[in-house]
Amino acid sequence: MxxxxxxxxxxxxxxxxxxxxxxxxxxxxxxxxxxxxxAGGVLTSPTVDEVVQRFLPRLQEWLDGVARQKRYDSALSCISYEGCGEEEWEHDAAVMKAYRTRLWRWGYAQQTTLNTMSPSELAAITVEDVIAQAPKAVDSGWIVPEAGANPTA
Incomplete structure (x- = not known):
């Protein structure tokens, strides 16, 4: 069966x-x-990997959105400025790299919590729920210029 x-x-x-x-x-x-x-069948939970795979593309989009706050095309684009010789861009690259690492480590640390959830609880998790609980870019030193400010000045 x-x-x-x-x-x-x-x-x-x-x-x-x-x-x-x-x-x-x-x-x-x-x-x-x-x-x-x-007949008494009991659903098993999706694996943690399956749940993580559901969120990865959206979390990457969100991370890219953080980079676009400072006019980078994506998080990877921002990080690619590491070692370029331009102080501001190198700083942004280092901060984005640190934030990305912190975000993914946080995400994988959630495995313990996910493993204790029922199938219906796992299915109910939204990307918005995850983002609301995730570490914030500002806590890693990501500073967004005020509206109207010249980000390269």
Whole structure:
């Protein structure tokens, strides 16, 4: 008999053979899943890696947005100025690199918390929830010029 785990996206379930089953009452696989539940089946949690993979692209977009506050194309673009000889850009590169490291370390440290959560709790986590709890760029020394200020002056 198949087993199922909650899809980390929060939509549908994933059968043990890797097939994603949408929550559609007309879908035979969904009906089989509902029968499995009725017979006492218990959903397993998505793996922490699956949950992390759900957020990585959005967190990277957010990190790139932090870099764009100072007119860099992306976090990687900012970091690429390391060793360029321009004091302000080198400083920004060092701070962005430190912030990126701090952010990812924080994210991976959340594994303990994620491992204790139920499947429904894991599915309910949003990117906005994660960002609200994440370390802030300013705490790593990231300073954004005031509106209207010339960032290179």
């Amino acid at each position: 198949s087993t199922y785990r909650l899809n980390p996206s929060g939509i549908g379930v994933i059968r043990d053979d890797g097939v994603c089953i949408p929550s559609d009452p007309e879908n035979q696989d969904w009906c089989a899943y509902k029968g499995w539940l009725a």
